[in-house]
Amino acid sequence: MTQDLPTLYSFRRCPYAMRARLALAASGQSVALREVVLRDKPPEMIEVSPKATVPVLLLGDGSVLEESLDVMNWALSEADPEGWLDADRALIDKLVAQNDGPFKHHLDRYKYANRYDGAVAEEHRAEASKILSDLDARLAENDWLCGPRASFADYAILPFVRQFANTGRAWFDEQDWPHLRRWLERFLASDRFKAVMKKYPQWSAGDPEPTFPGG
Numbered sequence: 001m002t003q004d005l006p007t008l009y010s011f012r013r014c015p016y017a018m019r020a021r022l023a024l025a026a027s028g029q030s031v032a033l034r035e036v037v038l039r040d041k042p043p044e045m046i047e048v049s050p051k052a053t054v055p056v057l058l059l060g061d062g063s064v065l066e067e068s069l070d071v072m073n074w075a076l077s078e079a080d081p082e083g084w085l086d087a088d089r090a091l092i093d094k095l096v097a098q099n100d101g102p103f104k105h106h107l108d109r110y111k112y113a114n115r116y117d118g119a120v121a122e123e124h125r126a127e128a129s130k131i132l133s134d135l136d137a138r139l140a141e142n143d144w145l146c147g148p149r150a151s152f153a154d155y156a157i158l159p160f161v162r163q164f165a166n167t168g169r170a171w172f173d174e175q176d177w178p179h180l181r182r183w184l185e186r187f188l189a190s191d192r193f194k195a196v197m198k199k200y201p202q203w204s205a206g207d208p209e210p211t212f213p214g215g
């Protein structure tokens with residue numbers, strides 16, 4: 001029956017693909033999953049999305065969503081049983097823009113300083129940390145970024161904070177961010193996280209397309 005489902009091109013460890021899978025799982029929307037290896041992308045994906053980044057969601061009517069936030073919004077417009085969108089939209093958008101803009105900029109230069117001319121990892125870690133301190137202050141007020149319940153902002157941002165933490169785990173654990181750490185740890189221990197991090201073999205044409213989220 002997977003022919004009837006939307007097709008998701010995904011890569012397990014990509015934080016953008018992760019946020020898309022989180023929203024699909026929360027909405028209860030099943031997709032046929034095609035696991036991509038970034039250095040060996042399937043031509044079928046490049047054909048529908050020449051910019052060739054994951055995630056890409058191909059809908060039954062032929063439309064193509066090639067931005068992770070569009071995939072999230074589409075899934076939640078189908079169904080939002082956990083109320084991810086029942087929060088201040090302007091605040092969600094502000095926090096996500098801060099994440100996808102400056103935070104991601106500094107995260108990349110912290111994690112891969114050698115790929116950026118003249119980048120000093122510690123300087124970018126310090127800049128990203130200012131943003132994390134701001135998130136920690138928000139999480140001191142509420143369990144989640146936009147209030148007492150998890151919202152779109154939490155799940156759009158958590159995969160990137162996870163990546164930051166994993167870049168220097170010992171250093172991360174020494175920082176005075178108790179609320180941020182609680183927020184991240186609860187996410188990492190959740191069934192939802194485990195469900196979206198299931199491993200799939202690389203897909204190529206003709207291979208089975210597992211249904212995500214699986215049973």
Ligand SMILES: N[C@@H](CCC(=O)N[C@@H](CS)C(=O)NCC(=O)O)C(=O)O
Binds near residue numbers: 011053055068069
């Ligand atoms: N703005 C895009 C960014 C997606 C993105 O950059 N994904 C990375 C993987 S984490 C990618 O596919 N990079 C292409 C490559 O490495 O070839 C989105 O939100 O979906």
